[in-house]
Amino acid sequence: MEKFFYPESVVVIGVSNRPGNLATGVIHNLQHFGFSGRYYAVGREEGEVLGVPIHVSLEEIEDRIDLAVILTPTATVPAIFRECAAKGISRLIIESAGFREYKDDFRRIEDELLAVCREHGLRFIGPNCIGTMNFARHMCLHFSPQRILPRLGRVGLVSQSGGITVWFSHLLSREGVGLNKAASVGNKLNVDEADLLEYFLRDPEVQMPVLYLEGFSRGRRLLDLARGSDKPILVWKSNAFPQSAGIALSHTAAILADDRVADAALLQAGIWRSRDAHHFTVAAKALSLKPMKGNRLMIIARSGGHAVMCADRAAGHGFELVKPPAEFFEAINRIAPETRITRQNPLDIGDVFDATCYDRMVEAALRIPGLDGLVFLQLLTPIENNQRSDAMMKRVAALAASASVPVGIGYIIQGGDTAPLKQALDYPIFDNPDDTLDALAIARDYWRLKARARRERKFEELNRDQTQAATIVGRAQGRLLAADQALELLAAYGIAVPPWRRAAGPESAAPAAKELGFPVALKAISAQVSHKTEAGAVVLDLKTADEITEAARAMADQLGPALPAAGREGYLVQKMAGPAVELILGGKRDLSFGPVLILGLGGIFAEVLDRVVIRLLPIDRQEAREMIEDLPGLALLKGARGQAPADLEALADLILRAGQILLDHQAIQELDLNPVRAYPADALALDARVILSTQET
Incomplete structure (x- = not known):
């Protein structure tokens, strides 16, 4: 990536003389902007532009070209690539537009470009972009003439x-943060956000990588890079509500909308996400502050309100x-001896x-001992806003x-403009009390998130019968494991389920129920039925032999005409x-991030309650516990209203084992254990739905 930002010759x-x-x-x-390197122009016709000769071919340029x-x-x-x-x-860098974003037929040209790159070892940014900028070197490769360079800072x-x-x-x-380097990547056909993030994480001049993305090219690689770095990373991910390509086959898939997975993935990797311009601005300034290591805060404000x-x-x-x-209040009295100031926090110095x-x-x-952060809120009238206050x-x-702790500076001019002061300071300031406090909260919460992401994980080998599991998955007919196959798969992974028996027909259901002991549930064994409750393929709480026989006959009559199998x-x-x-x-296998796990309250009502936690796999036992917490x-x-607390360790173990199923079997697209019941001494999966990929594995 170095030559994209530090070329000696471009x-x-x-280029042409045409307007x-x-x-x-x-x-x-x-x-x-005074680029210090050498630059040349090539076009179809000889001439000159801005005093630079236009060559008609690269062969005419004797210099070695970096970019x-x-x-x-x-x-x-x-x-041109071949030349x-x-x-x-x-x-x-291809700044030209008109590739696949314009017409799908142009994918053929993109494929040809990639083939040339593989043959000759080329790397390129774009197409459909505005190139790279290195503001410390006064390099801006944007095709639109710019008037001023941004403030030099530490953002990539x-x-x-x-x-x-x-x-x-x-x-x-x-906003006082500034920029060091920038790359517009457009279609990301070759160089993508992971390549550039890796470069910025190594770059000593970049303190904070910031990314604006509409989609992820290599989501896993991006997250691995972020997890391994101690630099703060800020992402604005848009394109958050794409239309679903089809009806979800399981409750899990319905909950795991792509943007929610992205949200969870970024947090898990220690990346702070913004969703709008205001929050982005506050977060960018907050992450340029010192980390806030605790909760102890002092506030000084020029207005009581x-x-x-x-x-x-x-x-x-x-x-x-x-x-x-x-000692602090004594120092305040010495600074302003003629003013009575109440000894309290917040300190009102109005x-x-x-x-x-x-x-x-x-x-x-x-100098207050044990201080973790400070807020200073300045309120001025237009008359007070003068050179003295600026100084x-x-x-x-x-x-x-x-300072060794973060200081949030709020600056409010009644009826005035804070922009001149923001330009004059090399430190970010905020326009109101809420943003100032929100920034300190981000400066605290982000680094806690980062520490959690960078913790060394301890993976363990779970006892499981992989041979039996592979046999079950391999003999599946169609995309859906039948109910008995799904429960057998859980058993192969040591996941506890209520006892069950197969029954060949309505007449053999009652003997099976008697063997188990009433009450029982009756479910159709079919690879054609995904949502058993909606299809009428499950009946609960059957208490007698007559009830289960009648339910089995009714189920056959109901399902037979609609779903012959x-x-x-x-x-x-x-x-x-x-x-x-x-x-x-x-869980499911996400296109950008791979296998993902979800835990939520509510069982069959989980989509309604919408109380879920999402993690990318693999996870270790501590992360399984954190999902619960x-x-x-x-x-x-934990035992609300006098109820016995659930066995959270048993639940964590179940979470790990469910995740291991997805990790072991690439053919499994979606996994749904629903409901799971958490008891004081155990955790049981009452039902399972396993959906296989349509692709060959």
């Missing part, structure tokens, strides 16, 4: 959208307002009008930058399990 292909020529914009930006930027019609690009390969140019930006690249660049610049607002927001985030020692006092108060607050804010910002494979008679807290446990409604499992 050739721009597609509106896009490639000329790249030449303009290289000139305008080619291509802005030519789609059909011409494969031949670049012959010239020894191994890094290319990767974006699928060229427009978002420009917007984020100026947004981060305006704003102090109360800060205290409310702090409580909502679980912060603890520290009780400052007497009656202090000497701006030269404020930075000294901040400095005193930073004070610069001193506060300098103190904040050198259903009911003809027999019946499964199962001992009814006692009441307990019900859950759903399942993170579950909304955990109190139900």
Whole structure:
């Protein structure tokens, strides 16, 4: 990736003197911002643009070229790739649009480009992008002429959208964060977000990678990179609500919508996700602050009302307002001896009008023992907003930058504009109390999330009969395991289920029930029925031989005409399990991230209750316990209202074993254990649905 950001020489292909020529914009930006390397222009006709000669072929350029930027019609690009390969140019950027995003037939051209890359060892960014930028080197390869470079900072930006690249660049610049490098990746045909994230994680000039994505090319690789790094990573993932390609075959698939999987995957890897421009701005500034290691907070505000607002927001985030020692208040009295200030936190300094006092108060607050974070909220009228107040804010910002704890600075000008001060400071400031407190909460919560993601995991070998399991999956007819096959698969993995028997027909159901002991459940054994409850393929709580015989006959009559294969494979008679807290446990094979596991409350009502926890596999036993601990409604499992607590270790073991099924069998597309009941001394899976992939495995 190095030559995409540090080329010594660049050739721009597609340059002409015609008005509106896009490639000329790249030449303009290289000139305008003072790119220190060498650059050349290539076009179909000789000439000159912006004082740069236009060559008609790469052969005319005697210099060694590190990077080619291509802005030519789609059909011409494969031949240009071959010319670049012959010239020894191994890094290319295709800024031209009009590939598969325009017409699906152009995939043939994309395939040809990839073939040339494999043959000659080329790497390229794009197509349909605006290239790379290295602001420390004054390099901007955007085809649209730019007027100013963003503020130099420590962010490395990767974006699928060229427009978002420009917007984020100026947004981060305006908000005091700044930018170091940026890459617009467009269609991500060759170089993708994982390649660039890996580069930015190694780059000492990039402190925080920021990604704007509309989809993941190699989701697993991205997560593995993030998990292994100590740098903060911020992602804005859009395209969150794609239409489903078909009706989900299981409850689990219905809950595991793609965006929810992405959300869980990013958190699990220690990546902070933003969903809108406002939250993105706050998060970007928050992650540029020092990490907040605890909850002990001090607030200094120039308005009593704003102090109360800060205290409310702090409580909502679980912060603890520290009780400052007497030495702190004595220092405050020395700084502002003529003003009576109540000894409390938040510290209301609304009656202090000497701006030269404020930075000294901040400095005193930073000396409070055991402090984890500080908020300083400045409120000014337009008259007070002057050079004197700006100088004070610069001193506060300098103190904040050198402090060992994060300092959230809120700056409010009544009827005024904070933009000039934001541009003047090399430290992010916030426009209101809520954003200031939210930023400190992110500075705390993100690093807890990161520590959890980077914990060394301890995987264990679970006892299971893999030979038996492979036989069960291998003899499946169609995409769905029959009810008895699904339970046999669970047994092969040591997952406890209520006792059950097969019955060939209605007349043999009663003897099977008597052997198990009433009450029992009756289920059709069929590889044609996915949702047994909706299809009428299950009857619960049968208490007599007559009841089960009658239910079996009625089931055969009901299912036979609609689903000829259903009911003809027999019946499964199962001992009814006692009441307990019900859950759903399942998973699927996600296109971007691979096998994913879900745990939720509610059993058959899980989709309605919508209380779920999602994890990417593999997980270890601690992560299985964390899934339980993170579950909304955990109190139900811990013995709410006098109920005996569930065996959470048994439940964690069941979670691990269900995950192992997905890991061991690539042919399994979806797994649904629903309901699972958690008892004081055990956890049982009452039913299972196993859906196989349509692809050959």
